[in-house]
Amino acid sequence: MSKTVLFVLGILVPVTAFLDLSTIIEKLWPQESDGVFGPVARIPYHDLLNDNLYIDPFVLRSMQEYGFFYVVDIPGYNASIELDYMKEFFSLDEKVKDKLAIKRHNPDNINAYRGYCPGLNDVESTLQFKNVFNIGPHETRAPFYDETEDSALEKLRYDCQEANVWPDTDDCVFDKGFKEVFQGGFELRRGIARAFVRSISRALKYPDLPSLFTEDEFSAMGLRKYPARQMKNTNMYSDFDGELLRELEHIDSTVTVLSTFHNEGLQMLYKNEYWDAPVSGDNAFIVNIGKLVDDIIDNKMLSVRHRVLEVDFTRYSITYFLGPSFDADISKSMTGWITEAGHKYQVFGEWIKDYLGAIELFYY
Template sequence: MENLQKKQQQQNDTPAPTKVSFLNCIDLSNPDIHLSVSLLKQACLDCGFFYVINHGITPEFMEEVFAQSKKFFELPLSEKMKVLRNEKHRGFTPVLDELLDPDNQVHVGDYKEGYYIGVELPEDDPEAEKPFYGPNVWPEEDILPGWRQTMEKFHRETLEVARAVARIIALALDLEADFFDKPEMLGHPIAVMRLLHYAGQISDPSKGLYGAGAHSDYGLITLLATDDVYGLQICKDKDAQPQVWEFVAPLKGAFIVNLGDMLERWSNCIFKSTLHRVLGNGQERYSIAYFVEPSHDCLVECLPTCKSEKNPPMFPPIKCGAYLSQRYKDTHADLNVYNKHQS
């Protein structure tokens, strides 16, 4: 772990902030699954965040995906607005589109722009009628040649990493390793990739200005790839007053994985989702978040290994699609705002 910390400090151009959290590291190439399960369980009980390394996606391809993401965000705003987010949450999200922490952001949204890409389904597929399923929105090929192919490949490869992580989570919860591989879970998941760009705004929590407001993710797990710029902070105890925030050190080529609210419900709060936010320090920052949820019709109810007479289920069962639709509606701007603006 000491060598890992040194490597993190050396690879970052910016000096490390004073309070930095160094996370447990899960090596997916390690044949010792018991060690991986132990490290993951400790991370989930401690802070809900951990690194995943040697995941099978080459460093060269990761670099290419970030380069292509940058090309999109460097387009003029008028060009980006041609692929504006639709009601299926596919496409471009402008700065201030999302408001994650209304209590502290004084009704000013996140100072970030993004681009949603989901599992591609043709319009005539019966499943495409459901929220979060259907065709993606893509920039024109002549504007960004090869962009779609790069993003689709990264989406596919990251889903395989997520499935590998989910198998370790299942073992950590005393379930069969393939528990989350079922068709109604990660066999046909809602897997949403979001390219993110923070343009260099300086955050000021005292004024409610954030790159991304404090929140916990909605779903099962999130895999986050970042560049070298510090920005991500976590709060290990969301009930503490005052809250203590720590930066997470970027680790190039790794995924930072965190647990979502749905896994907290599923595990009956044995594994907790963790509050996190992004503070801008005046530098541009790029990241790619990959949100993994079960299928739209999956019933999320207390896992059999997570309840007992002394610890009965704390949450009622809920369909995944209904739960996610409400969470997205609560945090994103109404699309009519853009229709009025453009007209």
């Protein structure tokens, strides 16, 4: 199959001979769309997962200019099914959900991260007001470590490999459907995140980058419910511009695949101003990277700062995070510079311990 390289939108684009260039540009880079984020790239799922080279410059350009892009046209996926299961789960009796709660909320349970995390109900004191159900890549627990012989790092490796917990109600149809839908949703997002890593490794000519993500012991998918709040406090206002927020301003750490469904409120920082990000809708995901990954790739992309405005309805979202392998060296960038994390940590497993400790105290 013959290939050509075309200079489009200031970037070099390899295009197979049979592809119609105008269709590609309109699909991946809709220049005439409304809003400041109208030009954000829309990458077809099939082309991303199949490593079609023509998408790489569009992914790169969108990530460098805006810090995110959309994955669209996902065969067999309908976000409304996930949303319906989320709503049904979060409406279960608290006694049922408590059986799945992490040990911070239910001392009888052994999991620290995988499971249900009820939101703090004291709106006067909480910065974050949400309920979360966390899902990971493991269905069975790793073999137990030897306290007398194994290192602290091996204990941490064991802790990171918590097995998932799933609803066990009187409705076996719901239980089975919930587990199957979100197991499938986890695999779908993991595939997208890994394909994105491969794309940026090609675009930036960092062939060793995917090797840092061969395992994903602590990848995580969080089903999130943000209940409508009846009260407000000073902690809920932005220090940046005074806006009332549902989710505080922050930058992620690893690779993020986000579903906002049709819920508005997400804003991305662009040229020192927050703008509304188009929703992901029924058949798309939003993809971005965080500071840790951006450092590894020599800060050649934008780890975008974002937030969620306070809204007057109960808001749902799903956030998937793909981190490097437990043993991945995060101390240096792809060109050998010491990363910010590298001043304290050598491998990702060491970093994740402190990061998760801070997250647990802050959010839960």
